Amino acid sequence: MTAPTRRERLRTAAVSEIKDGARRLLVTGGPQAISLRAIARDMGMTAPAIYRYFPSLEALIVELAGDLLDELCEQLEAARDTAGDEPLDQLVTAARAFRCWSVRHPVEFGLVFGSVVPGIDAFPDNCANDEDPGARLGHVFLAPLVELWRRNPYPVPLAGQVDSRLTDSLAPLREKHPELPVEVACLMLSGWTMLYGLVSMEVYAQLRWAVTDPEALFEAELAAFLQQLHTSTGTTPGTAATPGTESGIGTEPGIGSTPATGTEAGIGSTPGVGGGQARTASGQPN
Amino acid sequence: MTAPTRRERLRTAAVSEIKDGARRLLVTGGPQAISLRAIARDMGMTAPAIYRYFPSLEALIVELAGDLLDELCEQLEAARDTAGDEPLDQLVTAARAFRCWSVRHPVEFGLVFGSVVPGIDAFPDNCANDEDPGARLGHVFLAPLVELWRRNPYPVPLAGQVDSRLTDSLAPLREKHPELPVEVACLMLSGWTMLYGLVSMEVYAQLRWAVTDPEALFEAELAAFLQQLHTSTGTTPGTAATPGTESGIGTEPGIGSTPATGTEAGIGSTPGVGGGQARTASGQPN
């Protein structure tokens, strides 16, 4: 791989300038507000010029969504890597980082995870490639769970209750991790479902009929999930650092820190889950 | 309330014809495909005429989304009412009906629950009004849970583990049901989170990296949830009839029946969850 030519440098600069403009429009006005003409206008160009870089508006949006998913994955991986060697800590930290990114970037979350649907797959999502965005996101949570199991096979809930139909259905996941028992795979999926469902509802403001402080609910559900993988070693997770500083647009350093003041435990002994800090009122970050 | 005049009849007929056209466009081409001009064209009218009925395209879409949510609620309530008097049966039936409607109507699901986000609330969602769509949907699941608890206060999981912050946060939910213990409210929310998360991911095809048959996972998670509200009476839920016939557009009678052949149990004794019937392959219904 030789050094990029001048033309190539200009080209990649233009591409990223286009994407930056698209994201700016996305954040300020929603997905509908992304328009080639507006992007070009902001760049001092005309709209057809963008067709030198992207074959269509939709292709640009799909690529932007892929970038956002990459950004999310990087943040999660970075957060997980600050959590030390305990897989349980890594899990908690990554989960909190997922919520933080999503709450801070609701529109981006909507673009990446939200409704696309006509008949399309924005992400073909085949787990063949390990760097595939979907698989990569799953890996952030799956890897600590696998490691946790490897170090200390805890008593599995649902042991012997997983029927053959579900076992067969889990083939894509288990091909990647043949050493993982079906029950642990189920646990992983139920945890991810909880995380995704809770964060989705918080981001889309669909929890207000029931709850004023979604973070409290999040912490409670997280603790309840961790209780299921109670290892015999009495480690107390939750003492992670702030889940990674922002690198993208719109950095507000206020929200992201861990909810508890320091060494709160989420698992067994301490009944309280989140410390009484900084309510952060679920409102959209401006 | 006197009989509607001829003008009023014509007006409501036009309104519903507009909405039908909008929904047809939604289903065939996604939310982006809904256009006033296309609707008017299908009706043999010109686009500005629609402004006699809706102040803007967005208002029409919001109202359509509200209607879809109403349709969903009606289906769930109808399904629940076919399930007899056992609240556990009602719960299972309503949950399956929710999944069925969503999988059969993925685009509608996306419009109702999916990304809106710029800065907007499609549904103001205040729980003040009991006929509010959000509260109504929650009620379908909440009512059986409350009734279940009223009849037989089962040993609550997480008893004494709900901290004050979460308790405070649950105020909106508990104002409606002051008799409900906090732990049961938490259980309700965790069940709804699981249901919503699982169905969302299935509808948006975000489970393919892990699972080939989302219904199997759904049934397993449903069974695991029911296990948490294990009453001392040994009733076996899951023997519900088909979750309500379609009344809207696009009725395909194939998918909707309960996954098991008849008296499969979800709770304690029988390990198998879903009977081995009709795989229904998770693909979008055409």
Added chain:
DNA sequence: TGCGATAGTAAACAGCGTTCACTCATTTGA
């Protein structure tokens, strides 16, 4: 019979994605 409310139209404006023909600068190769 006549009047007011209602429903609909045609024309126009501004904006959109996309295509086409064209120009200009840069790079490449003989």
Added chain:
DNA sequence: TCAAATGAGTGAACGCTGTTTACTATCGCA
């Protein structure tokens, strides 16, 4: 070194969109 080829950008145009305005015809009621 010079010509050819490539790449980037423009302007005009097409057909689509939501929305507004002015205008007309019709319907229902007094």
